[in-house]
Amino acid sequence: MTRRAVAIGVGHYLPERVVPNAEFEKTLDTTSEWIKSRSGIERRHFAAPGQNTSDLAAHAANAALDMAGLNGNDVDAIVVATSTADLTFPSAATMVQAKIGNTKGYAFDIQAVCAGFAFALTNANALIVSGQADRVLVIGAETFSRLLDWDDRGTCVLFGDGAGAIVLKAEEQSGTNEDRGVLTAHLHSDGRYKEKLYVDGGPGSTSTVGHVRMEGREVFRHAVVNIAEAIEEALAATGFTADDIDWFVPHQANKRILDATAKRIGLAPEKVVITVGEQGNTSAASVPLALDAAVKDGRIKRGDLVLLEAMGGGFTWGSALVRW
Numbered sequence: 524m525t526r527r528a529v530a531i532g533v534g535h536y537l538p539e540r541v542v543p544n545a546e547f548e549k550t551l552d553t554t555s556e557w558i559k560s561r562s563g564i565e566r567r568h569f570a571a572p573g574q575n576t577s578d579l580a581a582h583a584a585n586a587a588l589d590m591a592g593l594n595g596n597d598v599d600a601i602v603v604a605t606s607t608a609d610l611t612f613p614s615a616a617t618m619v620q621a622k623i624g625n626t627k628g629y630a631f632d633i634q635a636v637c638a639g640f641a642f643a644l645t646n647a648n649a650l651i652v653s654g655q656a657d658r659v660l661v662i663g664a665e666t667f668s669r670l671l672d673w674d675d676r677g678t679c680v681l682f683g684d685g686a687g688a689i690v691l692k693a694e695e696q697s698g699t700n701e702d703r704g705v706l707t708a709h710l711h712s713d714g715r716y717k718e719k720l721y722v723d724g725g726p727g728s729t730s731t732v733g734h735v736r737m738e739g740r741e742v743f744r745h746a747v748v749n750i751a752e753a754i755e756e757a758l759a760a761t762g763f764t765a766d767d768i769d770w771f772v773p774h775q776a777n778k779r780i781l782d783a784t785a786k787r788i789g790l791a792p793e794k795v796v797i798t799v800g801e802q803g804n805t806s807a808a809s810v811p812l813a814l815d816a817a818v819k820d821g822r823i824k825r826g827d828l829v830l831l832e833a834m835g836g837g838f839t840w841g842s843a844l845v846r847w
């Protein structure tokens with residue numbers, strides 16, 4: 524028998540305000556069509572003033588707990604993947620902990636930018652497999668709008684705000700590829716690429732929050748290669764092939780990256796879950812937001828083999844295979 528981390532609930536939250544591409548035409552030298560054709564993005568949600576990452580995260584967490592039939596105090600650990608915590612400290616996770624009424628568990632943030640959910644899921648899986656926790660709430664939540672330079676047309680049109688959450692529960696399984704739960708997970712980072720994608724401020728350097736800076740074309744190039752390698756790693760570790768994958772739930776950075784990755788690994792386009800058009804790039808929130816969409820609309824069903832991947836600044840990247 525093998526201890527596995529099985530997903531028993533999923534939830535999401537998107538802020539009310541929807542911003543279509545046309546909004547950017549008023550202030551920037553850009554067009555709706557340019558944004559759509561280069562990224563696949565048509566609109567995104569932005570948080571209201573005073574609405575912070577932990578607020579979005581708590582809404583998503585409560586939705587996931589509801590689906591799991593649990594209360595906030597039923598989880599042993601809360602892991603929030605974010606680069607946009609409300610404050611420099613304490614963590615967004617401890618704020619979520621208070622908001623969902625959890626006092627028995629422990630909570631912490633994970634910072635791997637757009638790859639954050641892959642890192643959070645992998646670490647939550649390790650907590651469960653090692654016996655440190657029986658139930659873990661894993662959240663990806665961002666208010667990336669707070670990091671954007673509204674004069675930089677190369678970045679500010681690409682991102683959005685939102686949160687997604689899943690509840691993982693320890694279950695004894697047979698130890699085969701037919702098990703439910705996280706079957707394999709693979710993480711990577713390479714800090715030599717900081718200049719390609721970073722925020723030009725922080726508490727330890729400028730004492731400011733800073734703005735996103737990105738060499739878009741370079742990030743694109745690395746993303747396709749790194750993501751494909753991480754996926755091949757997950758397939759090799761389990762012996763599955765691309766044909767075995769029921770659903771591909773990638774980080775939603777750019778539709779062209781998703782299309783190129785699916786093609787590179789030989790995945791049929793209809794197996795790719797795509798939310799980037801409606802949500803933009805929500806960084807660490809994008810994978811659980813896409814997961815939630817595909818579970819709630821009935822595409823992902825119990826027993827399906829789901830491939831997750833993400834890549835972000837650092838660079839950081841990773842993949843996981845999960846049987847739903």
Ligand code: ACO
Nearest residue numbers: 553557561562637676677739740742743746776777834835
């Ligand atoms: N409107 C109009 N023109 C624009 C805009 C805009 N909003 N933004 C940039 N341009 C211009 C550029 O200035 C450039 O002009 P130039 O040729 O006169 O210098 C031209 O468009 C082409 O720019 P490129 O950057 O080469 O355009 P590209 O086709 O690569 O698309 C994009 C840009 C969308 C940023 C793309 O490179 C991309 O998506 N890269 C990946 C970045 C990403 O996903 N980052 C997210 C974080 S990391 C992650 O999540 C994986």
